[in-house]
Amino acid sequence: MDKLSAEDRKRFLADHPNWTLVDGRDAMSASFRFENFIDAFGFMTQIALRAEKMDHHPEWSNVYNKVEITLTTHDVDGLSPRDTELAAFIDKLAP
């Protein structure tokens, strides 16, 4: 697994405005807001199943209707193509 190339990360971020780079580490994060907790948790459940299949897991938190997600790849200590793959999947589920 390689780190994401400078070109690929630039393109991904331009095409996926939900995601922004995190200060101080090579990671990206996004915040999603739902009508209620059940919708937020359903979103998380779909992501959890996909993450487990990919063996690639998000850092995340949930407070009622809000879900905050940070993606990075521990194995490369930074962003990799797995992060953009999972982020693109997450965006398709997003409200």
Ligand SMILES: C[C@H](O)[C@H](O)[C@H]1CNC2=NC(N)=NC(=O)C2=N1
């Ligand atoms: C042992 C296991 O395969 C690894 O720790 C996997 C699990 N999930 C992971 N998730 C993320 N985000 N990065 C990893 O490098 C990673 N590695």
